[in-house]
Amino acid sequence: MHSHVRLSALLARHFENNLTAIEAQEFSIYLENPVYAEEIKDLLAASFTAQTEALEMPAIRKRRVLKSVLGDANALQPLRRRIWFRAGLVAAILLCILTVGLFYNQYQDRSSDDFAYLNDIAPGKQGATLTLSNGSRIKLDEANNGTLAEEAGVKISKSADGQVIYEIRNADNGNSATQVLSTARGETYQLRLPDGSVVHLNAASSLTFSSHLLQKGKRLVKLNGEGFFDVAKDKAHPFVVMCKGQELEVLGTHFNVKAYAEDQKMVSTLVEGSVKVRYGDEQRLLKPGQQATNDGRGLSVKEVDVSEAIAWKEGFFRFNDAHVGEVMEQLARWYDIDVKYEGKLSNDGFSGKISRYKPISDVLKMLENTGLVKFKIEGRRVTVLE
Secondary structure: OHHHHHHHHHHHHHHOOOOOHHHHHHHHHHHHOHHHHHHHHHHHHHHHHHHHHOOOOOHHHHHHHHHHHHOOOOOOOOOOOOOOOOOOHHHHHHHHHHHHHHHHHHOOOOOOOOOOEOOOOOOOEEOOEEEOOOOOEEEOOOOOOEEEEEEOOEEEEEOOOOOEEEEEOOOOOOOOOEEEEEOOOOEEEEEEOOOOOEEEEOOOOEEEEEEEEEEOOEEEEEEEEEEEEEOOOOOOOOEEEEEOOEEEEEOOOEEEEEEOOOOOOEEEEEEEOOEEEEEOOEEEEEOOOEEEEEOOOOEEEEEOOHHHHOOOOOOEEEEEEEOHHHHHHHHHHHHOOEEEEEOOOOOOOEEEEEEOOOOHHHHHHHHHOOOOOEEEEEOOEEEEEO
16 A cells, blocks of 8 residues: 555655655656556556546547547546556656646646537437327327328327327318427428328428318418428319419429528429419429529529538438538528627638438538638537637
């Protein structure tokens, strides 16, 4: 025990660079004696932990530092049965001291660099809330499979794969009930309407419709947010999507509509079939591969790569020369984060593709690799740095 106490004191003074010539000689004797190897290893680990604890350094960072020093992925565990550097104990101690000092001096000043991610944030998931005409709400990710409700001659059920399915049981029932399917930030969901059409809702979106779907001979739904529509063919009953004063009318087709309330533009992208877009007195007919943009003053149409518009449905973020603000809007909705900006941001665009089901740190690192921007994660807030 005496030798351990003395060794501990000498090691502490060595860290402080306060060893006298006699103490330095005594310390060297300890280092050269294999009898004290295990004690020295334990003291190194304890010293490292103590010095980094005050920094509130994430545990994963501590493991990485010790791994770089001692070459062991499990280095935060007691340092027994470890493989030391061939340079010997002295070199390992010096490297540990230098490494800890480096992290101590730079940790607070480099919060926008390697240590900016104090925590990580998981991606969104399948989930939504169904609000019935009587005001009752069903959390679909918590509901059991099977029948959820019956209203106005329509059976509403949840399938094994989580899809909500509407089935008309009594077509002669003249009543119709208005319902709303809504996703929160960090949620996405799939719905099959009574006519067999399938709607995929992106995060922070809602779809309002009647249980029978038909209104004045048309299949009518109202969208707020973003949705991908796979519309069942029915020449006798056009399918109409209403959003922010705009109407899209189809007979049977695949298309994507992005119309968030906070966005200045509505964007409609046609994948297959044809879509008639109406806004005020203006009307345009889209062909596959075309995109209509509505900025509130009128409609404009252009040819696009539709894979970018529907990437979210396929489980990806796909950016093509997108401004950092546009990128962060998508991340905010999917990861349910608050975004803060500091400094003057680059006007350069970002391009790339990455899975939406990765932790947010993976997406941010992809953006940081461009050298145009840095990020800091604190709780559910992400700060965009110059």
